Amino acid sequence: MKKHELEFDPIKEIARSCGFELVGITKAEIPEVDKRNIQEWVNKKFYGGMEWFIRNTHIRNNFENLGFTPKSAIVLGCTYFTESYEKVFQNYKLKISRYAVGEDYHGVLKKKANPILEFLKINYPNNKFRMGVDSLPIAEKVLAKKSGIGWRGKNTIIINPEIGSYFFLAIILTNLEISYNAEEIPDRCGKCRLCLDACPTGALFEEYKIDASKCISYQTIEDRKIGDISSNNKNRKNWIFGCDICQEVCPWNKKKLNRIRMESREPKFQPSPIWEDSTELEIIEMDLEKFTRLQKKSPISRIQFEKWRENISIFLNSNT
Template sequence: MNLTLTAKSNLIKSKALELGLDLCGIAKADFLEDEKENFQSWLDKEYHGEMAYMANNIEKRLDPRLLVENTKSIVVVGLNYFPKQQQEDPEAPVIAKYAYGKDYHFVLKDRLNQLLEYINTEIGEVSGRAFVDSAPILEHAWAKKAGLGWIGKNSLLLNRKIGSFLFLGELLIDMELEYEEEKYQDFCGGCSKCIRACPTGAITEPYVVNGSKCISYFTIELKGEIPEEMKGKFENRAFGCDICQDVCPWNRMAKAHSVPEFEPNPDLLSLSKAEWEQMEAHKFGEIFKNSAVKRTKFKGLKRNLDFITENNDENT
């Protein structure tokens, strides 16, 4: 079957939606010239903190053809994870919405691999790999190039219909396809709600985030003790942070996802403040068995809980 580039691309996008993905776009694999200076500046300012891996494989981050040989196209997908229900106790420690259900790495990668198999069997033989936040790929830049949205002032991808509660994943393949134009303009306008709302001042200027000051960094990436100067600034966040997304006007109309794997453990949503504070390792293992929260391990979560609890006690 001799398909045109347009036909191949349309089939891929249709299949992506059939697999339950919410967005799909395609970009030409090339060197990210526009990102080079900004990314190097971000590293030079040490905004990556203890995330030393961010300074590795810089050339691969900027040119995916060095990551997967013979890559010609990057298929970028987005999957909504906004939950139907949220934590019940308003005083309970808060975890980021992305961690409510099954670890997204497995959920999204499975769909990407199904999409890759479909391309191989129905469109043409390809060589390629699926990635979900697991390789040196500047995924927001590629999502923008693939026409999925624009980069907000909090450095996250924003889509007019879905907002920013999105997981992103990529297929790097050696097949020529039809490529998107970056059709989205910047719809943030004069809004600066995310900048004003960030309690640690991590958004240093529009579109620039000091990762080493982000609550997500402190509660997930940082291995040592949380700095004393951060006391009183976490707004009860125990794992990750959604503050800059929660205040974003483009998320006002966020619709609940339809992904069964992202349905939370009911015990998670009903946990009271006291139950969080008294949590032991076996309970942690039961509730977060398949969750991304396991990344911080019980020891890390306990550190975070103690940090915000101590602060709350001091303010009462």
């Protein structure tokens, strides 16, 4: 082993002890075929109003502006699926994406991964490390697929054969060479197209491709325009923040054994008390003060109160 090379096993052991169900490693590089696919997606303007994606494409593909040139990428996966979600929302007609009902995953995952980062920094003080949870301009799903933790499903989400797709990703980039022998998990979607057929807005217009502007998650979160209600909004199927439809119908998320293994061990991903203590009517009539409390340490902090009210209005209009 080279002087500045690290075996993967110690990292894997620490990651497991930190509560990450999935751990993978890969070279920090984006294959040319993926670069072309990303550029084609941009050229066809499937990014909706996410203009930042255009500005960062070259950086995303070549790992620029990191302050160093990474050689390895450590990919971590942490499940967020909870059975308690079903119990809390069983009497609700409105729907919130599973990932959004607990504490904001950005902070939770960074804290969980800190021991790994500290181990690396202490043992390799002359090397560089950058950790990101949706915060680095990198093609996370490409690296996740290459690292061997899952394949890219037809809904464009990474799927693991043992725990399905309800998991968050965290990535550590480093200029340290890490000894690895990652084998990509082959595509196991087969002829299934349940996710494409179930998508109510046609966002999944082709296998492995998504038009973000038509995606309910984009419409309820990323689309910052207020009052620009398109015809697609009528097909939101009662989702007011995010959407899980393409994951709910996926057979890999329905397997009995998978549902046992995918249950999150992280208490902070359980539904926050505000969901358990509120009726649906109270959620619908929520004022700014209560919404501000809801936003605290929550993924729902991604949107402002005006956007929340618009999402509620669309929900109400579709149920009259």
